[in-house]
Amino acid sequence: MLPSSGMQQLRVVAAFGCRRTRPRLLPPAGIVLTQRRPLHLAPPFLVDDYIPRYRLLSDVDVAKKRSLAYSHLRNCNLCPRLCGINRYETTGMCLIGENVKVNVIAPHFGEEPCIQGHNGSGSVFFSGCNLRCSFCQNYDIAHQRNGFDLTPEELGEWYVKLQDVGQVHNVNLVTPEHVVPQVALSILHARTLGLKVPIVYNTSAFDSLASLELLDGLVDIYMPDFKVWSRKASRRLLKADDYAAAATESIRAMHAQVGDLCFTGDGIAKKGLLVRHLVMPGQEDEAKEIVKFIAESVSRDTFLNIMEQYRPNAHVGKPRRRAKTKGGDTEGEEDGEAEGRGGGCALC
Numbered sequence: 001m002l003p004s005s006g007m008q009q010l011r012v013v014a015a016f017g018c019r020r021t022r023p024r025l026l027p028p029a030g031i032v033l034t035q036r037r038p039l040h041l042a043p044p045f046l047v048d049d050y051i052p053r054y055r056l057l058s059d060v061d062v063a064k065k066r067s068l069a070y071s072h073l074r075n076c077n078l079c080p081r082l083c084g085i086n087r088y089e090t091t092g093m094c095l096i097g098e099n100v101k102v103n104v105i106a107p108h109f110g111e112e113p114c115i116q117g118h119n120g121s122g123s124v125f126f127s128g129c130n131l132r133c134s135f136c137q138n139y140d141i142a143h144q145r146n147g148f149d150l151t152p153e154e155l156g157e158w159y160v161k162l163q164d165v166g167q168v169h170n171v172n173l174v175t176p177e178h179v180v181p182q183v184a185l186s187i188l189h190a191r192t193l194g195l196k197v198p199i200v201y202n203t204s205a206f207d208s209l210a211s212l213e214l215l216d217g218l219v220d221i222y223m224p225d226f227k228v229w230s231r232k233a234s235r236r237l238l239k240a241d242d243y244a245a246a247a248t249e250s251i252r253a254m255h256a257q258v259g260d261l262c263f264t265g266d267g268i269a270k271k272g273l274l275v276r277h278l279v280m281p282g283q284e285d286e287a288k289e290i291v292k293f294i295a296e297s298v299s300r301d302t303f304l305n306i307m308e309q310y311r312p313n314a315h316v317g318k319p320r321r322r323a324k325t326k327g328g329d330t331e332g333e334e335d336g337e338a339e340g341r342g343g344g345c346a347l348c
């Protein structure tokens with residue numbers, strides 16, 4: 001659909017065109033044309049060539065990023081949970097310490113065509129998560145934290161294997177919000193080993209401005225979910241008080257860093273923002289608000305994937321669990337994960 005100002009212009013041209021005189025180049029008095037971009041030009045979505053942002057950092061920038069990553073690990077407030085803990089000594093809400101836990105590292109063919117291409121997207125599925133979605137589609141990875149431990153340096157070596165052996169189009173970091181310092185260190189290490197494919201940050205959007213500042217210059221494609229809009233849905237389905245407040249702030253900051261999605265001539269995305277929304281049963285009104293926000297507050301040229309592959313998973317439809325107290329009594333929901341059940345929720 002055209003922007004309203006563009007429609008205004010079309011109406012003006014049509015009105016002049018019906019006269020058999022040369023159309024005026026200026027609109028009549030009282031009509032102001034404020035279109036965002038010329039309608040006859042395609043937006044600059046095509047790039048001839050692309051060099052990943054992390055390859056353009058100066059040595060000083062690299063040193064600053066490393067230092068910032070280590071300081072965040074010693075006092076972690078990197079996501080809206082704001083645990084404030086030293087991850088060399090203990091763990092916070094995400095239950096992940098100084099190293100990352102990874103479930104799968106492999107070329108992946110389940111992404112958007114512009115991300116997976118012909119050779120696949122070099123996906124790294126991180127275990128653990130800072131959300132607790134009751135409908136989680138990767139429950140065994142995100143909630144149960146199945147996987148193996150890697151240092152940031154070992155992780156960076158895997159990126160290079162994906163590139164050199166797998167010939168993947170990019171390195172795709174799946175659910176990385178809770179391991180941003182380790183991810184930053186791994187990208188910087190892989191840079192020294194010769195990594196040259198774009199980095200995709202595939203996130204729930206439950207990020208903070210501090211973690212996005214650390215990632216600025218390291219990430220090429222931000223691929224955030226926008227899960228739910230209302231506080232009610234956030235509390236019931238995600239175990240977060242106000243997910244949308246964090247997501248709106250984060251997605252605006254992501255777009256400010258990398259802009260709209262750009263492609264090379266082979267159709268592979270290289271840089272920019274790609275937003276996903278998983279439509280859930282009975283929650284269609286949430287989707288309307290999310291799309292409205294993206295159009296009005298991010299960019300009308302945002303690449304948006306409306307996903308339909310919801311399936312009942314994780315805690316959906318399962319009986320409530322009770323946590324045992326020290327005295328052996330049961331009390332409340334275990335880990336609070338079942339807040340989404342009951343009360344007429346269409347998912348539960």
Ligand code: SF4
Pocket residue numbers: 076077078079080081082083084085091092093094095096130177178179
């Ligand atoms: S990343 Fe983990 S430890 Fe850090 S604030 Fe978030 S939940 Fe807490």
